[in-house]
Amino acid sequence: MTNKINDLLRRVEAFKPQAAAELEEFRIKILGKKGELTALMEEFKTVAPELKRELGQQLNRLKTTATERINALREELGNAAADRAARVEDMTRPGSAEPLGSRHPISLVRREIVEVFARLGYTVAEGPEIEDDWHVFSALNFPPEHPARDMQDTFFIEKDPDILLRTHTSSIQVRTMERQKPPIRVICPGRVFRNEAISSRAHCIFHQIEGLYIDEGVSFADLKQSLLYFAKEVFGGQTAIRMRPSYFPFTEPSAEVDVSCNLCGGKGCNVCKGTGWLEIMGCGMVDPNVLTANGIDPQKYSGFAFGMGIERIAMLKYGVKDLRLYFENDVRFLRQFDSAL
Numbered sequence: 001m002t003n004k005i006n007d008l009l010r011r012v013e014a015f016k017p018q019a020a021a022e023l024e025e026f027r028i029k030i031l032g033k034k035g036e037l038t039a040l041m042e043e044f045k046t047v048a049p050e051l052k053r054e055l056g057q058q059l060n061r062l063k064t065t066a067t068e069r070i071n072a073l074r075e076e077l078g079n080a081a082a083d084r085a086a087r088v089e090d091m092t093r094p095g096s097a098e099p100l101g102s103r104h105p106i107s108l109v110r111r112e113i114v115e116v117f118a119r120l121g122y123t124v125a126e127g128p129e130i131e132d133d134w135h136v137f138s139a140l141n142f143p144p145e146h147p148a149r150d151m152q153d154t155f156f157i158e159k160d161p162d163i164l165l166r167t168h169t170s171s172i173q174v175r176t177m178e179r180q181k182p183p184i185r186v187i188c189p190g191r192v193f194r195n196e197a198i199s200s201r202a203h204c205i206f207h208q209i210e211g212l213y214i215d216e217g218v219s220f221a222d223l224k225q226s227l228l229y230f231a232k233e234v235f236g237g238q239t240a241i242r243m244r245p246s247y248f249p250f251t252e253p254s255a256e257v258d259v260s261c262n263l264c265g266g267k268g269c270n271v272c273k274g275t276g277w278l279e280i281m282g283c284g285m286v287d288p289n290v291l292t293a294n295g296i297d298p299q300k301y302s303g304f305a306f307g308m309g310i311e312r313i314a315m316l317k318y319g320v321k322d323l324r325l326y327f328e329n330d331v332r333f334l335r336q337f338d339s340a341l
């Protein structure tokens with residue numbers, strides 16, 4: 001009889017009903033008039049007198065445990081049901097907020113630049129990150145001994161023939177000229193790779209956007225006006241630009257472009273190092289050698305190209321000066337751009 005009592009006790013303790021009906025069914029099975037406990041009580045009447053004391057205590061304990069357990073379970077189920085009902089009925093309860101991501105600052109700036117040039121009629125062109133020597137250097141008038149071709153600057157994947165990670169997005173311009181005849185008006189955003197030590201001011205991966213416009217009669221004045229429009233759209237209506245002579249293998253003449261410092265209004269501050277100007281990009285008229293190398297007649301067509309680092313523009317817009325932050329993807333950094341959605 002002790003075995004029966006212990007078995008029932010174990011089942012009572014392990015019982016976990018999902019609904020009130022299930023609990024009631026269990027209660028009748030144990031405590032009801034024809035229940036298992038009642039049957040044990042009947043059996044108790046027939047046991048030998050010397051066993052009555054011990055078995056009587058066991059039976060009492062079982063009855064108390066079963067009753068308490070069933071009452072506790074009933075309360076639990078009742079509360080859960082009331083809770084569910086309250087949740088459905090109370091329409092004024094605040095909703096639960098889903099965590100939202102934010103756009104990466106590099107994506108925000110890239111999108112803004114693309115949108116500005118889209119208004120000038122540019123379409124986006126893309127190209128592979130793994131390139132060959134022709135598309136990155138040769139077609140762009142890089143002389144064979146140019147230092148950019150050196151192992152110090154370029155990540156080579158294979159030698160002879162040279163397969164490498166593109167060091168600038170100008171390779172997309174070459175691919176565009178290969179498949180399209182003028183007029184060409186494209187903007188080329190993308191990741192580029194250079195063999196540099198990582199620091200706050202340099203990284204082995206960064207992002208560029210380049211533009212290319214080729215048609216009959218394209219002049220340096222067109223280039224200057226396009227870039228002035230870009231500068232005013234991105235840095236504000238008061239922004240002025242200036243151009244300084246420079247050198248790139250693929251443009252002639254070439255220039256560096258500065259915008260007036262939007263922090264000090266041109267008076268000079270520590271961001272612009274007291275000059276009132278901030279360097280933002282390189283540009284120039286497409287070198288006739290580049291046009292010829294890509295099957296475009298330089299007697300008939302002319303064009304301009306420009307290129308900028310997206311990190312550089314993001315730095316000027318948001319004041320984030322450490323390049324590494326753009327790649328670490330620390331959510332405490334990224335969350336600060338929520339409002340820019």
Ligand SMILES: [Zn+2]
Pocket residue numbers: 261262263264265266267268269270271272273274276277
């Ligand atoms: Zn300044």
